[in-house]
Amino acid sequence: MDLLESLNPRQKEAVTHPGGPLLVIAGAGSGKTRVLAHRIAYLLAVMKVYPSEILAVTFTNKAAGEMAERVRGLAGRAAQGMWMGTFHSVCARILRVEGKILGISSDFSIYDDRDQTLLMKQIMGDLGISLTKLPPPAALSKISWAKSNLLSAEEIASMAGNPYEERIATLYSAYENALRENNALDFDDLISIPVRLFKSSPEALERNARRFRQVLIDEYQDTNRAQYALVRMLSSIHRNVCAVGDDDQSIYRWRGADITNLLNFEQDFPDATVIRLEQSYRSTKTILAASQAVIKCNVQRKDKDLWTENSVGRKILVSALSSEWEEGGFLARSIEQAARDEDRRYGDFAILYRTNAQSRAIEDGLRRSGLPYVIVGGTKFYERKEIKDILAYLRLLVNPRDAVSLARIINVPNRGIGSVTLSRLRQFSADNGIPPSAALERVDEIGELNSGARRRLGVFRDLINRLRSQLEELPVPEVIALVAKDSTYMVYLKEQGTVEALARAENIEELVAGGFEFQERNEEPTLRKFLEEVSLVTDIDLWDDRREAVSLMTLHNAKGLEFPVVFIAGAEEGLIPHHTSFEDEEEMEEERRLFYVGMTRAKQRLVISMAAGRRGFRGWMPQVASRFLENIPGEFLEIMTPVGDAYTREGLHQTRESHGRSAGRQPAGPRQQFDYADTGEEKVVRIGTRVRHPDWGPGSVRGCEGYGAQLRLTVRFDSGIIKRLLASYANLEMLDQDYA
DNA sequence: TACATTGCGATCCGT
DNA sequence: TCGCAATGTA
Numbered sequence: 001m002d003l004l005e006s007l008n009p010r011q012k013e014a015v016t017h018p019g020g021p022l023l024v025i026a027g028a029g030s031g032k033t034r035v036l037a038h039r040i041a042y043l044l045a046v047m048k049v050y051p052s053e054i055l056a057v058t059f060t061n062k063a064a065g066e067m068a069e070r071v072r073g074l075a076g077r078a079a080q081g082m083w084m085g086t087f088h089s090v091c092a093r094i095l096r097v098e099g100k101i102l103g104i105s106s107d108f109s110i111y112d113d114r115d116q117t118l119l120m121k122q123i124m125g126d127l128g129i130s131l132t133k134l135p136p137p138a139a140l141s142k143i144s145w146a147k148s149n150l151l152s153a154e155e156i157a158s159m160a161g162n163p164y165e166e167r168i169a170t171l172y173s174a175y176e177n178a179l180r181e182n183n184a185l186d187f188d189d190l191i192s193i194p195v196r197l198f199k200s201s202p203e204a205l206e207r208n209a210r211r212f213r214q215v216l217i218d219e220y221q222d223t224n225r226a227q228y229a230l231v232r233m234l235s236s237i238h239r240n241v242c243a244v245g246d247d248d249q250s251i252y253r254w255r256g257a258d259i260t261n262l263l264n265f266e267q268d269f270p271d272a273t274v275i276r277l278e279q280s281y282r283s284t285k286t287i288l289a290a291s292q293a294v295i296k297c298n299v300q301r302k303d304k305d306l307w308t309e310n311s312v313g314r315k316i317l318v319s320a321l322s323s324e325w326e327e328g329g330f331l332a333r334s335i336e337q338a339a340r341d342e343d344r345r346y347g348d349f350a351i352l353y354r355t356n357a358q359s360r361a362i363e364d365g366l367r368r369s370g371l372p373y374v375i376v377g378g379t380k381f382y383e384r385k386e387i388k389d390i391l392a393y394l395r396l397l398v399n400p401r402d403a404v405s406l407a408r409i410i411n412v413p414n415r416g417i418g419s420v421t422l423s424r425l426r427q428f429s430a431d432n433g434i435p436p437s438a439a440l441e442r443v444d445e446i447g448e449l450n451s452g453a454r455r456r457l458g459v460f461r462d463l464i465n466r467l468r469s470q471l472e473e474l475p476v477p478e479v480i481a482l483v484a485k486d487s488t489y490m491v492y493l494k495e496q497g498t499v500e501a502l503a504r505a506e507n508i509e510e511l512v513a514g515g516f517e518f519q520e521r522n523e524e525p526t527l528r529k530f531l532e533e534v535s536l537v538t539d540i541d542l543w544d545d546r547r548e549a550v551s552l553m554t555l556h557n558a559k560g561l562e563f564p565v566v567f568i569a570g571a572e573e574g575l576i577p578h579h580t581s582f583e584d585e586e587e588m589e590e591e592r593r594l595f596y597v598g599m600t601r602a603k604q605r606l607v608i609s610m611a612a613g614r615r616g617f618r619g620w621m622p623q624v625a626s627r628f629l630e631n632i633p634g635e636f637l638e639i640m641t642p643v644g645d646a647y648t649r650e651g652l653h654q655t656r657e658s659h660g661r662s663a664g665r666q667p668a669g670p671r672q673q674f675d676y677a678d679t680g681e682e683k684v685v686r687i688g689t690r691v692r693h694p695d696w697g698p699g700s701v702r703g704c705e706g707y708g709a710q711l712r713l714t715v716r717f718d719s720g721i722i723k724r725l726l727a728s729y730a731n732l733e734m735l736d737q738d739y740a
Numbered sequence: 741t742a743c744a745t746t747g748c749g750a751t752c753c754g755t
Numbered sequence: 756t757c758g759c760a761a762t763g764t765a
Contacts, residue, residue, distance in 0.1 A: 418742045556753050
């Protein structure tokens with residue numbers, strides 16, 4: 001039949017596997033998405049499985065959407081009603097139905113790390129634990145680790161071997177209680193609670209495991225213990241689990257991913273069939289061979305033999321630039337040139353990097369050349385302050401017990417309700433064992449409040465109640481618009497009149513537009529569903545690959561994608577491999593896998609760049625080439641290092657006098673200058689410039705950090721004292737002529 | 741008591 | 756550059 005026609009023998013075997021546990025080890029570019037889509041279509045068409053009996057878990061919502069589309073293309077209408085999504089979205093769906101067994105109401109809020117931190121701060125404040133001694137995110141990351149390994153607060157407490165761990169256990173337990181009080185779940189809960197639920201309720205497990213006749217998991221190498229447990233439970237009756245993955249592309253160990261889930265599949269399922277997909281369809285022979293040479297340096301892996309019938313292609317270009325700004329310029333020039341000479345679209349290019357911080361210099365380079373680009377990742381749309389604020393209103397309307405959201409917006413925009421008033425409200429709610437929003441209803445009974453605060457709380461309460469009363473009647477986008485208007489958030493932004501505030505107002509309008517779009521897409525477009533969706537979308541989900549723009553993203557975000565031309569920027573020791581992995585061999589292997597993932601995103605051309613020096617958060621850092629470059633045999637490389645290319649970035653900011661020496665061949669020009677931006681006027685100050693301060697007398701500039709109004713000068717005064725001064729407050733008199 | 745300002749410290753990857 | 760905690764001011 002033609003469903004199988006285009007597949008190679010291995011792929012065909014995977015697609016037509018009759019039943020029982022199946023592990024597909026799919027090398028980079030070996031067509032694993034095709035295999036999954038075809039297998040699902042095959043299950044529907046040939047094995048007559050109902051769509052509602054199929055559970056397919058992917059790594060991103062975007063991947064799920066693409067998968068659904070491909071299956072629709074193969075199987076048509078028969079595909080409707082499948083369970084397809086990320087672990088988190090599938091679990092949220094299960095929990096809305098089954099959660100009540102554990103006393104979780106279906107209106108629960110989903111807390112992101114921002115919300116988690118806020119909650120943890122409150123808890124630590126209540127317990128009198130210093131926020132500086134134990135930063136809330138540190139405690140939360142331990143708790144997250146525990147949850148993704150299915151360890152309860154009690155278990156953590158019993159394992160604790162020192163006061164620090166005991167404290168973590170105490171916080172864990174308090175944090176859990178707080179989440180339940182707020183009727184909220186964090187990301188880890190979305191996975192671990194269903195597992196707990198299925199452990200405690202055999203009926204619920206039976207119900208769900210019976211429904212899912214076929215379970216398919218993509219990117220199996222990146223599942224954690226909790227996800228693994230869930231997969232085992234959901235496939236416990238029919239035992240039709242199809243796991244697809246590649247141990248060489250496991251890059252989420254730091255998030256709790258456990259590669260042994262994949263490596264031990266055959267032990268966990270003794271009757272498992274294992275199929276290897278080793279023909280690669282994506283990259284040229286050169287790119288494939290080079291990437292194989294790199295990944296073979298890892299010890300902990302299953303050996304594979306990837307091969308391809310693709311052409312040899314061009315050599316991998318490696319270029320060393322003298323600074324991150326030059327690197328940005330190089331990337332822009334290369335793209336311009338390739339777009340022109342090779343007649344490529346901007347959408348063909350991707351620039352990948354290890355850390356989000358690298359994107360700035362790259363962006364500058366592209367912007368200077370006027371190249372269109374999109375950044376995937378960084379500050380996500382739904383994490384913008386204004387969006388989070390509006391969403392907090394909406395969450396509070398849906399889930400009145402959500403005290404984190406309440407605290408977030410009770411004084412945004414300013415209503416004259418400050419921290420003292422808020423803490424009195426919280427005190428009252430704690431004393432009476434009711435949520436803060438219920439305390440708000442009884443504001444007249446709170447004795448300590450002065451009349452002004454009482455009145456203002458009353459106004460806020462009326463606002464919330466009025467909005468909530470309209471919730472049922474209005475469609476989602478109109479609720480959002482109403483919230484933005486009645487909360488006076490919009491007016492508040494527009495009154496500010498700054499460019500930034502207006503951009504924020506536009507973002508809120510975009511959120512409303514998103515609400516319309518949501519409404520059209522869903523049969524039952526409830527606000528609850530909308531909130532869940534926005535909590536679980538990722539930046540990559542929003543990325544539109546048809547846009548005619550260069551894509552910028554981290555190596556992590558690039559997983560699962562491919563581009564005709566890929567640039568890997570910042571191939572330097574300390575970045576990739578990241579310096580935090582220097583001490584640990586396992587982490588080093590993960591860095592190598594990450595680099596490998598980056599290389600294998602490229603179909604036709606791969607360019608790797610590095611900077612000989614980079615501006616770190618504390619001055620200039622000389623950089624050396626990544627050790628991974630040395631793993632690539634020279635025959636695959638073409639090395640190009642431009643010489644004497646002057647900085648094109650205007651108003652270059654530097655911090656030490658010694659740059660020229662450390663970076664070798666830097667041009668003399670602007671390297672000892674930096675902007676002195678004060679009241680909008682741009683000045684350039686040289687290191688060594690003589691200055692005078694009203695209190696400390698004369699001195700000379702030794703260095704600077706930062707930009708614009710935040711510029712901090714390090715000045716050594718003749719009296720011997722050295723001061724770091726914020727430029728706008730330094731009140732310095734420039735004595736030399738040495739600035740313009 | 742609330743709000744604005746100042747100054748400090750930190751920065752990997754992200755569901 | 757940025758967000759936040761501490762400090763200053765109305």
